[in-house]
Amino acid sequence: MSKVKENDTVNVHYTGKLSDGTVFDSSLEREPIRVTLGQGSLIPGFEKGLIDMEANEKKTVVIPKEEAYGEVRKDMFHPVKKEELPGDMKPEVGMGLVATSPDGVENQLRVAEVHDDHIILDANHPLAGHDLTFELEVVSIG
Numbered sequence: 001m002s003k004v005k006e007n008d009t010v011n012v013h014y015t016g017k018l019s020d021g022t023v024f025d026s027s028l029e030r031e032p033i034r035v036t037l038g039q040g041s042l043i044p045g046f047e048k049g050l051i052d053m054e055a056n057e058k059k060t061v062v063i064p065k066e067e068a069y070g071e072v073r074k075d076m077f078h079p080v081k082k083e084e085l086p087g088d089m090k091p092e093v094g095m096g097l098v099a100t101s102p103d104g105v106e107n108q109l110r111v112a113e114v115h116d117d118h119i120i121l122d123a124n125h126p127l128a129g130h131d132l133t134f135e136l137e138v139v140s141i142g
Contacts, residue, residue, distance in 0.1 A: 001054045001055065002054070002055075003053065003141075004050045004051055004052060004053045004054075004138060004141055005037075005051065006037055006051070007037055007038045008037055008142065009036040009037075009141075009142060010034070010035060010036075010050060010138055010139075010140065010141050011032040011034050011140045012027070012032050012033055012034075012050065012138055012139060013033075013139055014026065014033070014046075014135065014136050014137070015028060015135040016133070016134050017133045017134075017135075018130055019130065019131050019133070024127065032137075037050065037051075043067065044067045044068075045061065045063030045064065045068055045132070046061075046063065046068075046134060046136075048061075048067065049061035049063070049134060050136060050138065055139070055140050055141050056137070056138065056139070057137070057138050058135065058136065059136055060133060060134070060135050061136060062131060062132075062133050063131065065128070065129055065131050065132075068132045069125040069127045069128040069129075069130070070125075070129075071128065071129055072124050072129040073124055073128070077112060077120050077121070078120070078121045078123065079118050079119070080118060080120075080121055081117065081118050082117055082118055082119065091114050091119045093111055093112065093114055094110065094111065095110070096109070096110055096111075097109045097110070097111065097121065099121075107123060108125075108126070109121045109122065109123050110122045110124075
C-alpha cells in the first residue's frame with residue numbers, strides 16, 4: 001500500500017482536542033478535508049503526523065504548540081480607544097471581532113481586556129499557546 005509523502009494530496013478526517021480533552025474542531029460531521037502537503041495550508045505538526053500514514057489508517061498525534069500556532073505573543077495585543085469602536089458596540093472579554101486591513105485581508109481578533117476608556121485586542125490565533133491532540137484518519141491518498 002502507498003503511504004502519504006511530501007506533496008501528496010490527501011483526504012483526511014480529524015478531531016482536534018486541547019490537552020484537557022475539549023474538542024475545538026472536527027470534520028466527522030462533514031466531508032473530510034482535502035489538502036496537498038507541502039503547501040503551507042496545515043500547521044507543521046498536523047502535516048508531519050500524516051507522513052507515512054496509509055489510506056484508512058487512523059492515529060492520534062500530539063502536537064506541541066511550537067508545531068501548531070506557537071506561543072502567545074505579547075506584540076499581538078493592541079490597545080484601542082473606545083471612541084474608535086462602533087457606537088453601539090458593548091465590548092466584553094472573549095468577544096470576537098474582525099478587522100479588515102486596507103488591502104482587504106480579514107484578521108480575527110478577540111477582546112482580551114475591557115477598561116473604562118479603552119480595550120485590549122488580542123490578534124493571536126485562538127489556539128496559540130496550546131499543545132494540540134489530533135485524531136487523524138487518512139480517507140484517501142491522491
